[in-house]
Amino acid sequence: MYIRRNIPRSLLVIALIFGIWIAYIAYYYFGLTTTWRIGLGLAAFLCFALVSKITMSGVMQIQESFDCYLDNTSLQTLLGGTLGLLLGIVTGVLCSYPLSVIDGVGKYLTLGVFVFTSLSGLKIGLRRSNDLLKIFPNMELNQKQGASAFISGKVLDTSAIIDGRILDVYLANFLEGTLIVPTFVIEELQHIADSSDNVRRNKGRRGLELLAKMQKHPRVKIDIIEPDIWEEREVDAKLIRLCKQIDAAIITNDYNLNKVAELQGIKVLNINELTNAVKVMVYPGETMHTSIVREGKENGQGVGYLEDGTMVVVEDAINDIGNDLEVMVTSVFQTAAGRMIFTRKLKEEKSISINQSLRDVQEVNIYG
Numbered sequence: 001m002y003i004r005r006n007i008p009r010s011l012l013v014i015a016l017i018f019g020i021w022i023a024y025i026a027y028y029y030f031g032l033t034t035t036w037r038i039g040l041g042l043a044a045f046l047c048f049a050l051v052s053k054i055t056m057s058g059v060m061q062i063q064e065s066f067d068c069y070l071d072n073t074s075l076q077t078l079l080g081g082t083l084g085l086l087l088g089i090v091t092g093v094l095c096s097y098p099l100s101v102i103d104g105v106g107k108y109l110t111l112g113v114f115v116f117t118s119l120s121g122l123k124i125g126l127r128r129s130n131d132l133l134k135i136f137p138n139m140e141l142n143q144k145q146g147a148s149a150f151i152s153g154k155v156l157d158t159s160a161i162i163d164g165r166i167l168d169v170y171l172a173n174f175l176e177g178t179l180i181v182p183t184f185v186i187e188e189l190q191h192i193a194d195s196s197d198n199v200r201r202n203k204g205r206r207g208l209e210l211l212a213k214m215q216k217h218p219r220v221k222i223d224i225i226e227p228d229i230w231e232e233r234e235v236d237a238k239l240i241r242l243c244k245q246i247d248a249a250i251i252t253n254d255y256n257l258n259k260v261a262e263l264q265g266i267k268v269l270n271i272n273e274l275t276n277a278v279k280v281m282v283y284p285g286e287t288m289h290t291s292i293v294r295e296g297k298e299n300g301q302g303v304g305y306l307e308d309g310t311m312v313v314v315e316d317a318i319n320d321i322g323n324d325l326e327v328m329v330t331s332v333f334q335t336a337a338g339r340m341i342f343t344r345k346l347k348e349e350k351s352i353s354i355n356q357s358l359r360d361v362q363e364v365n366i367y368g
Contacts, residue, residue, distance in 0.1 A: 011049060011052050011053070011056070012049060014048070014052070015045050015046075015048040015049040015052065016045055018044055018045065018048045019041040019042060019043075019044040019045030019048065020041060021044075022040055022041055022044035023037040023038065023040055023041030023044075026040045026041075064226075065228040076247075077126060077247060080125045080126060080128070081122055081125040081126040082125065083125050084121040084122050084123070084124045084125015084126065084128075085118060085121050085122040085125060086121070087121045087125070088117045088118040088119070088120055088121015088122060088124075088125075089114075089117070089118050089121065091117045091121065092113055092114035092115075092116070092117035092118050093114070095113050095117060096109070096110040096111075096113045096114045097110075099113060153177055153178045153179070153180045153223070153246065153248040153249075154175065154177060154178070154179055154180065154248060154249045154250070154251050154269065155180045155181075155182065155239060155242060155243055155246075155248050155249070155250045155251065156179055156180065156181050156185065156251050157185065157239060157250060157251060157252035157253070157254060157257060158185050158188050158189060158192075158207065158235065159252055159253040159254045159257075160251045160252050160253055160271060161181075161185070161189065161207040161210055161211060162189075162192075162203045162204070162206060162207040163253050163271055164206060164207075164210055165271050165275075166179075166210075166251060166271065167210060167213065167214055167217070167220070169271065169274065170214075170219075170220055171217075171219060171220070174274070175269075177221070178221045178222070178223050179214070179220065179221065179222045179223070179251075180222075180223050180225060180246075180248060181211065181222060181223070181224045181225070182224075182225055182226070182227055182238065182239070182242060183224065183225070183226045183227075184227075184229075184235055184238055185235065185239075186208075186211070186224070188235050189204050189207045189208050189211075190204065190208070191204070192204030192207070193205045193207075193208055227242050227245070229241050229242060229245075236254070236256075236257050236260065239252075239257070239261075240260065240261060240264055240266065243261070243264075243266045244264070244266065249266065249267035249268065249269055250266055250267070250268055250269070251268075251269045251270075251271070252268065252269075252270065253270060253271050253272055258270055275308070276339070278308075279306075279308045279310060279339065280306065280308065280310075282329050282332060282341060283329065283332070284329050284330055284331055284332070285328065285329065286328070286329045287326060287327065287328050287329075287346055288306075288312075288326075288327060288329070288343070289324060289325070289326055289327075290304035290305070290306065290312045290314065290324070290325060290327060290343075291304050291305075291322075291323070291324045291325075292304050292314060292317050292320045292321050292322065292323055292325060293305065293321065293322075294321065295318055295321065296313055296314075296318070299318075300315065300316045300317075300318050301313055301314065301315060301316075301317065301318065302314045302317030302318050302320055302321060304325075306341075310339050310340075310341060311339075311340050311341070312327070312340075312341045312343055313340060313341065313342045313343065314327050314343050314344065314345060315330075315342075315343070315344040315345070316344070316345065317345060320345075325345055325346075326345070326346040327343035327344060327345055327346055328343055328344060328345075328346050329341055329342070329343050330342050330343055330344055
């Protein structure tokens with residue numbers, strides 16, 4: 001039953017023919033009895049079928065990995081690799097020709113130099129495709145003309161998926177191109193969703209639900225790939241290696257991954273930095289409304305928040321918790337945790353102005 005389900009029928013036929021042939025050879029050359037011939041034929045049939053299945057699975061896996069690499073490699077990198085390979089072949093032919101006239105080891109040196117220069121040219125072409133294409137002005141011009149049409153993919157990190165704001169940012173047209181999600185990121189989300197900690201489990205489930213929602217959305221271009229990065233174990237290292245391979249940017253909220261990616265020359269899109277960049281700008285002297293929700297650190301202070309989460313500290317508002325106040329901005333401070341706006345109640349400001357005006361009127365009446 002296992003053989004019928006997992007091995008193609010055509011392969012079973014070939015294995016059966018191979019088993020019959022082995023049984024015939026055993027009878028013709030060794031004169032074995034019928035029992036031995038049947039046993040050898042059956043063993044040959046099973047071995048041939050299993051070995052062929054394993055070989056085909058390996059070939060299919062290599063083919064899928066190669067197709068995945070081609071699908072996620074930019075045209076610029078492919079052109080650079082092809083051009084580098086051609087230059088390596090030409091260099092190998094020119095360098096190996098003088099070696100071919102040497103008797104004895106000449107043919108081995110020729111083959112070795114040819115293989116070395118070809119592989120070196122391919123590697124240089126893949127890694128330095130930008131510089132290599134600049135040798136040909138027409139190709140560089142075409143590359144510049146198509147640069148606006150080509151939008152590279154963006155790899156999603158686990159933290160960006162769990163954060164949940166990536167869908168709204170994409171639908172607001174602040175992101176273009178294809179969002180790439182590697183399978184090892186999904187595995188990490190699944191591991192978090194299976195955690196015994198309630199907080200981590202809820203985060204993992206929220207991330208998986210967001211991915212399912214993005215896949216179903218007609219406006220979102222998302223691609224789940226299975227990269228072949230066996231040399232790295234950590235998810236962050238795999239993300240860095242993947243972004244280098246496919247020349248893609250990375251979307252993350254992880255501070256450490258952000259810095260490492262920048263050091264590696266990878267473009268980083270940080271949702272938190274985008275949020276800070278689009279926050280409402282306020283200046284001293286402007287007025288706003290805020291609701292006091294809790295007590296501040298200093299005596300008498302009340303704390304409220306804007307819609308974008310910016311903290312608003314109001315002087316002498318400890319007795320106004322739960323009330324909506326009109327306040328005037330006195331100063332704005334940018335801290336590592338975010339922006340803080342310091343204000344005072346506008347009513348007090350108006351009452352001070354009114355009292356000052358009344359005193360001025362009294363003084364005019366007395367001395368007028």
